[in-house]
Every structure is written in C-alpha cells, then in structure tokens.
Amino acid sequence: MTEQHILRAFDRDLEAIQAQLMKMGGLVETAILEAASALEGRDDDLAEKVRQGDKAIDALEERINEEVARLIALRSPAATDLRMVLSVMKIAGSLERIGDYAKNMAKRTVVLGKMPTIGSAGGSLRRMAKAVVSMLSDALDAHVQRDADLARDVLNRDREVDQMYNALFREFLTHMMEDPRNITPCMHLHFIAKNVERMGDHATTIAEQVIYLVTGVLPDEDRPKSESVTTIGVEGGAA
C-alpha cells in the first residue's frame, strides 16, 4: 500500500493485523521445521515442545479473528482493504490447520520413536517439510509485499511437494511389502507425509488468497497436479 489513509488509525489497525498474521506465520514455520527435526532426530522433547506450541498458534488465530471482526465493525473497510481483511481471516485459518498438522506430526514422532527406523524416510520428510516451509514463507512474504508473481511461483512449487509425496508413498509400499512388521511405522510415516503434503496445499491456498488480494480474482483451479497416488492400484499398483 503506497498511499496512507486520511484516518491514520485505520492504517495502524491494518498494520497491526498484518503483523499478527506474520507472527502467526513465523510460529507455524518454526513448528513445521522443529517437528521435522524431531522426527528425523527421534527427539521426544522437541516433539513435545511443538505440541505445546500449537496452543499459542490457536490463541493467535482467535485473536486475529477478533481483530478482523472489530476492524470490519469499526472501520467498514472497502475494496483492497476489504480483500486484505478477508484474506487475513482465511490465511489465519489455513495457518491454524498447518499448525494442527505439525502438532499431529509431533504426536506421531513420539510413537515412532519406539519403532524401528524405515530407511531414509526421516530425511526425505524433512526435505519435504523444508520445501513446504519455503512455500509458506514465500506466500506470506507475497502477502506482505502484495506480490502476485511470487504467489504464482508458490502455486507452481506445490507440484514438487506432491512429487516428493508420491515417491515416499511408493517407498512405504515397498517397505510394507518387504516386511509386515514395517506396516505400523510405515502407516504412521505415511500419515505424516500426507499431512506435509496437505500443508503444501494450504500454502497454495494462502498464495491463492494473495492473488485474490492483489488482483481481486481467485486463480483458476487447473494448476498442475502431480499427486498421482490416488490412481495407484487402479493401474495394477507398484509392481
């Protein structure tokens, strides 16, 4: 926003909301990275910290929703301001979901700690989580800078995350077929992978909100999808 509102208190309110959203984004990014580290390093303490940290994220979402309601009631935003406020609300919802996935990841980490390790899954998941975090942080940066191009870039990067998930899916299938004792940890790891993939989807949702904020239109749904596991089995599985 280049121009200021005549009523500067309005600007202060909008900035405050944006700042809280960024704070929430920071907490969520940390949660994802720490959950991935905990998983890879089998660090129960770190996992517990992530689980506790989710409460702060939930509280922050509630605060943002309150602030948004208050701002709509008091300032009756219009045009860009209205889209900004609406997008903040949706983004806060997405961030909260991502936070929940991170918490779920930490929960499963504690369970997995008592089981054998499955190949290099931990490292792969951490790489995947890193990719998601970079998407998320770029999406949030795009929000601050009102940068639709950066947001479109984020949309395209979702494909990489999907491909990583596909690869992991096949790897878990292989491990499970090799040894039935691997089924329990593989199932947990698969849910984690699926959650990370969902985080990526939420990051793209955030990017879509940024495009809506900047241009006023939501992007078309036909972005490239590479999550092909839904078809595995139909064509005869991973033979």
Add this chain to the structure above:
Amino acid sequence: MDDMRLTERALDAGTTKIMARGVQVFYGDTHALRDVDVDILDRTVTAFIGPSGCGKSTFLRCLNRMNDTIPVCRVEGTITLDGEDIYDRRVDPVQLRAKVGMVFQKPNPFPKSIYDNVAYGPRIHGLTRNKAELDGVVEQSLRRAALWNEVKDRLHAPGTGLSGGQQQRLCIARAIATSPEVLLMDEPCSALDPIATAQVEELIDELRANFSVVIVTHSMQQAARVSQRTAFFHLGNLVEYGETGQIFTTPRDPRTESYISGRIG
C-alpha cells in the same frame, strides 16, 4: 511490533474528566433526558450515538451549559468537571465555556479573517500579553487543527472563503485556541463531504493526545472510527456506555444491537 491495538484499548485506565450523575433535562413540560450517568475520560474520544431526538445533543449541551441560552430548559442532577459542580451557583458559564470548548454542526466561522477567527478567544479571555504571543497561539492552534499549511499565506483572508472542511477545521482551531480541557463536538462532519470528514476525523484522533473530546454523531460508522468509548442514547435514556469495539461487536443491550445493526431508528 507486539500488538499496537492493546495500547489503545488500555485507555480505560485514564482518569475521569467529566462525571455526570442522575442528569435530568426538561424542556418546559417535556422530559428530554432521564437519569444519565456517564464518566467521560481524559484524553479519550467519547462518542454519543442514537436516533434523532434521543437527547444526545441535549446532553452534550449540558456539559458546557449551552442549554442556559434556552429559556425553557431545566437541568437536574450533578455534572462535575474535575470534581467541581458546573451547575453550582458560583460558576459563571462564560468561564466554564472557556474550559469546555464547542464545535458545531455547521461550520460557523465568524465573517472575519482567519487570523481574527482564531485570535478571538485568546483576545476576549486575555490569554496573551502581546502580539507576538497571540501570533504564536494562532499558529499553534492552526497547526494542531492541521490547517496551518493550507492557510499560512493568507491568514488575513476571510474565514468564510475557505472550503467546508477547512472551515470546520478553522472552527476547531478557534475552539482549541482558548486551551480548553474538553472539546465538545456536535455532529461536526454532518455538513462535510467524505474526504473533509476523514480529515476532521483524523484531526479528532490527534486531538485526543491533548484533550478530552466528546462527539455527537448521527453516523454510527463515524463513532466507530474515531471514538474509544461510545454511549448509546435512546428516547432520552442512556442505554449503553462502553468501549467502542465492544459496543459495535458485542453490544449488551438488545436496543443497542438493533440500532447499530440498522433495525431501529
């Protein structure tokens, strides 16, 4: 970076500037205002809202005894300014009004120069000792009213030649030139266009740093935008008084709810 909103809401901790207890106003036989209890805080913008004829302007005019000019008007109850009863027999309303300034609905600059408009108050109250001091007061008041840059080159042009928004800011400058402690505003933006309104609202928000501001407005949105505390009047009663955000998001009284959501007028 932590939470600017909280600092603004924490204003409730401010001290009470004006305290009204059991205020009743009668116009002849009409009971215009019943049992109003309000604490107006220092350095806070307090908004009075309500449908036409609800008594909000009447109450505002009680605060600087402008009602005295209406022969049939009678005020009961107590209103104190910093603990002193303003309706005490020893209080001269002229002195009171120097402390409790007023800005009116329609911009009403005197048909004199911009300078004389602002200098009038300090002159009649003898607030300055010489021309240099008076010049200083005029400049400071115009600056505070965010008008200085627009008029500094034509201080001796007639005040009536300004645009509506400028005129209203001139009236505000005139009111603050006497260094009041409280500024009463009776629908100050009802005659202005949206941009001028926004400028005056921004000014009100800045004035909060030095004065206690009380504003009567027909526009709920305006009350929402500029005030920290809001009082809702209905049919001569004070229905609800509280933090503005609370009044506009979760009003406690069903009448307030109906009014701010546009169901009764």
Add this chain to the structure above:
Amino acid sequence: MTDASAIRPGIRASLMTPDTRTRRRNAAEARFRLYGRIAIAIGLAALVVLMGSVLANGLGSFRQSFLTLEVHLDEKVLDKSGARDPEAMKKVTTIGYGKIVDAALKATIAAEGIVVEGLTDKDVSDMISKEAAALVRNRVLADPALVGQTVAFKVLANGRIDGYLKGRVTMDSAERDSNVSPRQLELADALVARGILAKSFNAGFITGPDASELRPEAAGMGIAILGSAYMMLVVLFLSLPIGVAASIYLEEFAPKNRFTDLIEVNISNLAAVPSIVFGILGLAIFINFAHLPQSAPVVGGLVLTLMTLPTVIISTRAALRAVPPSIRDAALGIGASKMQAIFHHVLPLAAPGILTGMIIGLAQALGETAPLLLIGMVAFVRDYPGGLFDPATALPVQVYNWTQRADPAFVERASGAIIVLMVFLLAMNMAAIVLRRRFERRW
C-alpha cells in the same frame, strides 16, 4: 381522475404528444405569466406618467429668465453725502435702487433702438422682478466703492415675462391679464432677439429663501432644504441609538413574557398610526407643554423621530433575527459573554440591515408633511435658520405651500421642489442599496 386514459393499463401514450392534463397545466402557467407582465406594465406606466408629468412641469424651474443690464450707480441717488458710509447708505431703500434699475433698462431700450407702440414707463419697470432692486442694493452695500460706476448686473425678469419665455403666458392670455400687457411681450421678444433677455441656470431656486406671492420668479427652497436637513440630523441622532438599543434589548435580552409581547404588538401598531396623530402629539407635548419654539426644526425632528422609531425598531429586529444563530453559538461556545457575542459579531453582521432600515426611516421622515403642518413648519420664513431652534420650513411642506398659491408660476416651482425631494429620496435609497451590497457578508 378525469383523465382515465392516462391510468388505463395497457395503453401507453407517447412522450412526444402532451396529454390534455399537461396541456391544461401549461396553458394555466402561460396565462399566469401574462397577468404578471400586465401588472408590471401597469405599475411601470403609472411611474412613467407620474415622473413624466413632474419632470415636464418642474424642470423649467431650474432655468430662469434673466435681464443683463448695464446699471449706472448714480452717486446723487445712492450716496448723497459722498462719504461712502455704509450706515448712511442703508437709508436708501429698494425703491431708490428700483428707479436706478428701471432707468438702466430704459437706457438699454433706447440705446438698442427698440420701439414698441404704447409702451409706458410702468410697462418697462414691470419687466423687471421686484427682487432686482434688492439684489443691486445688497451688492452696493457690500462694496460701496461701486457707487458712481456703471456695472453689469444680471437681474431676474418678472414672473410673467419668464412665463412668456417658457410658453406659459401667450399674447392671448396677456390680453386678459391685468398683470402683463401684450406690449411687454413684444418688448420681451425684442430683448430676447438682442440677447439682453435670456434663460440661464437658476441657483437661487435651490439656495434662495421663499418669496412672496407676487414674485414667484424669486422663490427658492434653500430654507426648506436646510430645515429638512436639520430635522434629518435630529432624527438620525435620536432614533438610531434609541431604536437600536431598544431592538437589541427586546431581541436578545428581554425575557419572553406577556409584557414583552404587549410591547411588541404596540410597536407594530405604532408603525401603522397615521402620521397626523404624531403631529398632534408633538403639538401637545413639545410646543404646548415643553414650550419649545414653533416652526423649529428641533420640534419637527422630535416628532419625526417618534414617527420613525417603530420603523427603525422593526427593521433592526428583523436584521438581528436574520443573523444566523450559529454565529451567536460560535461566540458563546468559545466563552464570549452575551454582550460580547452581540457587539463583536451579531451587530456588525446586522449593521447593513440596520442602516438600510434607518435610511428608509429617514426617507419616510423626509417626505412627511402632515405632522409638520401641525407644529407650524408651514410658516413663511425668509431668514435662514442658524440652528435647530430657529424657525424653518421643510421641503414637502414647501411643496404643499407653493401648490396653494394662485400664480401658475408656483406650480412650476412646486414641481421643481418635488424633483429635488425625489432626488434626495433616490440618493438615500441608493445609499441604502449600496451599503447593503457593500457590507452584506456571506455566512
């Protein structure tokens, strides 16, 4: 609904063709405009006729016939002692000077070789106004050194001769008139042909005093103008402060109760009281009770003040009420006292209205005749009033006075005085308009 077709569903009339109702409305409006134009035309016609007749009758009075004579101021007649002592010379009356002037005219006639059959000495001396001798005498007494010299004088011609030059007197009417003979008119023709008798601007009409019935040519309205001016001064200095003070108190300070309502009604009624009543009041109070001198401008001024006050009060109150209350609120709102609010803000804004009311009141007073008749301003006054207590007369009274006189020359004088009166009224009204335009401020 008389026009059912307009509301019948299904049929939609074209906008291009007006329906009957619209046509009727338009016709009514056109008729009304016509009535308005006719009304204005009638008003204008009345004004044109009035002004036309006054101007046609009265403009002549500003030009008067003068005889230019070389008068030999004979020392033997005017100063027998030869000492040029003004006191001694005053013993020679106007009759003596009249003879000298007559002789000068006779000498001129002889010198120019004018011969008129049956012309008598009396005819010749009657050509000259009786005022001429007094004029010459005053000049000589003011400058005794003139005695013994031959000096050119421009003296007034007799009123009838003046009337002949202006077309009021003809040969036919002269036959029947004992005051003028056809022979004199013949002589006048000859004098006009030689440039001795001619019309020129008559300053004496505006500045000079009134004259007797017999010499309309010398009558002026100087005293009337002066008397009117004195009265206007009295009216201005009394009714402005009294009227404004009363209005401000009634409008801004007085409580609204039955008593003030009563005062208000009475002021309105007072404005409608016939002016003659004020004359009776003035006679009873100022002259019979207070023993002020009759015919004095001070009494006239007092009576006219009484008459003007209601007008001033009503217009001042209207002007005060026209000041928007927001200005009062603004002043009170920053802590001005009521008095400060009124004197700093309300009064300056109301000033144009107050002045306009005052000027209109003055104009009304200037044109008032009836009350002045009752207090003796109708008297014949020859001496200029030196102050407010000296006898004087007033312009409208002078008009009334002149129209009462027999000589038709006075009709011309009366019309001339009306023109002067109207010029004054016009000037005052213009002043009112200019003041209003000048000081009217937007708020």
